[in-house]
Amino acid sequence: MKNISEMTAGEASGIRYVLMDIDDTITSNGKLPAASYDALWKLHAAGLKVLPVTGRPAGWCDLIAREWPVDGVVGENGAFVFWEEPGPHESGGQAREGQACGGAAEARRSAPRLPVLRAEYHPGAVRNNHPVLLRVRERAFAEVPGLRDAKDQFARLFDIALDFAEEDPVLPLGAAERVKAIAEEEGAVAKISSIHVNIWMGEYDKLSMAEHFLGGRFGWRPEGPGRRGGGREVVFAGDSPNDEPMFARFPLSCAVANIRRYEGLIGNLPGFVSTKECGEGFAEIAGTILKMRSGYE
Secondary structure (H helix, E strand, C coil): CEEHHHCCHHHHHCCCEEEECCCCCCCECCECCHHHHHHHHHHHHCCCEEEEECCCCHHHHHHHHHHCCCCCEEEHHHCEEEEEEECCCCCCCCCCCCCCHHHHHHHHHHCCCCEEEEEEECCCCCCCCCHHHHHHHHHHHHHCCCCEECCCHHHCCCCEEEECCCCCCCCCHHHHHHHHHHHHHCCCEEEECCCEEEEECCCCCHHHHHHHHHHHHHCCCCCECCECCCHHHEEEEECCHHHHHHHHHCCCCEECHHHHHHHHHCCCCCCEECCCCHHHHHHHHHHHHHHHHHHHC
């Protein structure tokens, strides 16, 4: 991994899409710091497409798609993507409170187009009440003392998230590895993040849904005959083993410094790493990209 400061202006100038994990990539100690949230706004203002790609649940992703400066959000490790589109012009309705009746027509004509939330679900996604998932959860609780459901489980549609490090007691990484092994023994898919083990049924991951969305929504295509730089138009920032497919796919992938805790579990490390951890590290990555793009122009 090269230091993020070694990214060249030429590399940064080709970036069109900035994708990122959330927990311990843009958050620090469970909070979204001002530096990383500001970085999202600056990336957005620069005209780059911004897409969180996370293991967090549908309930969170609904809010993120609506309220953050993003162009969509991939959730539950690739089970779905949510995004907003401009809604239709208002064609009727009541005058606003205090609006004179004679001005109602004018108020309707000038009303803004409210955004509409769109969603696409992976065709292989299976609801999280599947018997295999329930069996995995039962075995994991029996075999890994201190394990518990993630507090956001109520907001999930397709996976179960078992908490080993989001709240106390923080369990060793070996506990998460044991949960992953149990899930795979039972025929489920499991990925370890910095806080949870996410377990689901279905052949999908963060990468497959992110590529599908970028292609369908924005016309992005990977490299091929007559095309150049598809993979280098995308930068992904992450921090943990469940980000490995993204690291392997995109040559300009980045990590925040806390990825070094998991180097032994990741076969395909990213191309660049920040000097700072978590949200401050993401702000460092975003700032470098924007600075290098400005210098190139």
